[in-house]
Amino acid sequence: MIRILLVNSDKDSFSELAPALEENRVHISWAESGTTALSKIADETFDLAITDERLSDMTGLEFAEKLVSINPMMNCAVASSLSSGDFHEASEGLGILMQLTRVPDKTEAEKLLEHLNNILTLINMDRKV
Numbered sequence: 001m002i003r004i005l006l007v008n009s010d011k012d013s014f015s016e017l018a019p020a021l022e023e024n025r026v027h028i029s030w031a032e033s034g035t036t037a038l039s040k041i042a043d044e045t046f047d048l049a050i051t052d053e054r055l056s057d058m059t060g061l062e063f064a065e066k067l068v069s070i071n072p073m074m075n076c077a078v079a080s081s082l083s084s085g086d087f088h089e090a091s092e093g094l095g096i097l098m099q100l101t102r103v104p105d106k107t108e109a110e111k112l113l114e115h116l117n118n119i120l121t122l123i124n125m126d127r128k129v
Contacts, residue, residue, distance in 0.1 A: 002026045002116065003044075007037040007051040007063060013079065013103050017050070020109035032056065034063040041071060048075040048116055053102060064094045075119060077112055079104055 004021060008014050009032050018028055029046070031037035034055045041049065049067060051060040058066075060078040067076055072095070079100040080087050087099045097115055100108050 002048070002113070002120070003029070003046045005029050005031060005037055005040060005046045005049045007031045007034060007049055007055060007060075008079075009033065009054070009056040010052065013052060014050070015103075016106055017100075017104040017109050020106040021113070024110070024113055026113070034058040034066065037063065038066055038070060041067065041074065046074065047120060048077065048097070048112075050077045050100070050104075050112075051079070053078065053080045061090055061094070064091065064096055068094055075116060 004026050006014055006018060006028060008030070011030070022028055029040065031040055034057050037049060037051070051063045053060045055063060060080065064076050064078055067074060075097045076095070077098045077100055078091065078096055079102050081102050082090060084099065097119070098112050100112070
């Protein structure tokens with residue numbers, strides 16, 4: 001089962017995303033701050049962290065940067081209101097799997113899961129070789 005950590009101080013902005021993920025047999029955990037999320041990541045295994053643009057203690061991009069320093073192999077997606085070009089420039093080098101809209105919907109959840117499943121399949125193929 002895929003395990004995803006949703007990092008968001010305002011659960012309402014992920015109100016469509018979370019149920020869409022759960023419909024696809026994804027185990028969801030929540031963290032209300034970047035610090036709490038990083039602590040959970042140190043203690044538990046997740047396949048993906050999805051962070052909001054603004055957290056109570058840091059920005060989503062700051063969280064992604066800290067995540068890379070703790071676990072560079074963990075996948076991360078960020079909900080952001082930046083244009084795709086500005087987001088690419090701001091997140092370059094952070095290995096972000098996907099930019100989501102500020103209030104991601106079911107379609108984005110499905111697209112994100114497709115990307116994640118492709119990556120997890122490749123990782124599992126590499127382990128078998």
